[in-house]
Amino acid sequence: MIEVEIFFEDLKDVIYREVLKANSSVIIAVAWINFKEYYTLFDKLLTKNIELSIICSDNKQNKSHLNEINELRTKGANIRLLKMPSLRNHMHNKFVVIDNIHIINGSFNWSPNAEKSFENLMIIKNDKITAKKVRDEFNQLLNIETQTIKELHKKNKCKEKGCEGQLFNILVFSERASKYFETYGDIISVCNHCFEYTKIIECISNTQLEILLKELGCVNDDYEYEMLDKYISDLLMEYQNNDVLIHGIGKVNTELDGRDNEWDSTIVLWKNKFVGEKIPDEFKNETFEVYYDN
Numbered sequence: 001m002i003e004v005e006i007f008f009e010d011l012k013d014v015i016y017r018e019v020l021k022a023n024s025s026v027i028i029a030v031a032w033i034n035f036k037e038y039y040t041l042f043d044k045l046l047t048k049n050i051e052l053s054i055i056c057s058d059n060k061q062n063k064s065h066l067n068e069i070n071e072l073r074t075k076g077a078n079i080r081l082l083k084m085p086s087l088r089n090h091m092h093n094k095f096v097v098i099d100n101i102h103i104i105n106g107s108f109n110w111s112p113n114a115e116k117s118f119e120n121l122m123i124i125k126n127d128k129i130t131a132k133k134v135r136d137e138f139n140q141l142l143n144i145e146t147q148t149i150k151e152l153h154k155k156n157k158c159k160e161k162g163c164e165g166q167l168f169n170i171l172v173f174s175e176r177a178s179k180y181f182e183t184y185g186d187i188i189s190v191c192n193h194c195f196e197y198t199k200i201i202e203c204i205s206n207t208q209l210e211i212l213l214k215e216l217g218c219v220n221d222d223y224e225y226e227m228l229d230k231y232i233s234d235l236l237m238e239y240q241n242n243d244v245l246i247h248g249i250g251k252v253n254t255e256l257d258g259r260d261n262e263w264d265s266t267i268v269l270w271k272n273k274f275v276g277e278k279i280p281d282e283f284k285n286e287t288f289e290v291y292y293d294n
């Protein structure tokens with residue numbers, strides 16, 4: 001008979017208790033895992049010869065436990081750190097399948113941050129059909145990574161003669177906001193080498209995006225950064241209907257030098273994490289003619 005239980009407290013203990021009941025296999029997909037805190041759990045499973053597969057996201061916090069991860073791997077664990085594009089946001093799944101029949105699901109990340117916030121865990125027992133669906137989702141996660149990375153790296157070559165640069169789409173916001181605190185911007189396709197550009201979409205306004213970009217400048221840790229990065233990527237989905245993938249967001253910036261000359265440039269505030277290193281931090285003397293100052 002299928003049984004469902006839900007927990008709001010001592011979630012780490014619940015995980016330990018339920019997962020240790022495994023007889024044959026445990027698969028886990030959770031974005032943030034503190035491998036130091038859960039080391040004993042994983043180690044116990046491996047000692048009992050239980051098949052252990054884990055996927056989590058390829059973030060700094062997870063990678064700070066690489067010693068534990070590698071130790072567990074030598075003991076037989078199959079651990080994958082996925083570079084998931086947050087625009088599809090699949091790694092916000094958090095689930096465990098035990099012995100292909102029990103499922104743990106919920107909002108709980110296996111990290112210290114999670115213990116402070118309001119989280120929950122649902123346990124579904126003896127449900128083979130759902131367990132199979134969840135297992136399929138796990139396998140899908142592994143495939144999606146390969147596909148989306150390919151898509152993002154698809155080269156869009158600059159059309160200028162002799163230029164070897166690559167074109168990127170940057171959403172450039174105007175410097176000043178309107179009296180209603182709304183900022184407008186355009187999506188520009190720009191070459192990262194010769195800076196030749198064309199406007200693709202004009203007059204975009206998104207106050208929420210503007211606020212998130214400001215917050216991005218003062219994040220405290222990796223977790224906060226990833227959450228903001230996810231929100232920004234989700235918001236950008238709105239503009240991606242016409243196959244316009246936004247690789248970065250910038251804002252026009254004017255500075256005065258010592259002799260009262262104005263210097264315009266575009267500062268890049270957010271970059272897609274997969275192609276970011278190819279986009280400059282700043283386009284000097286370039287505003288892409290983005291002026292919405294009234």
Ligand SMILES: [Zn+2]
Nearest residue numbers: 158163191194
């Ligand atoms: Zn070029």
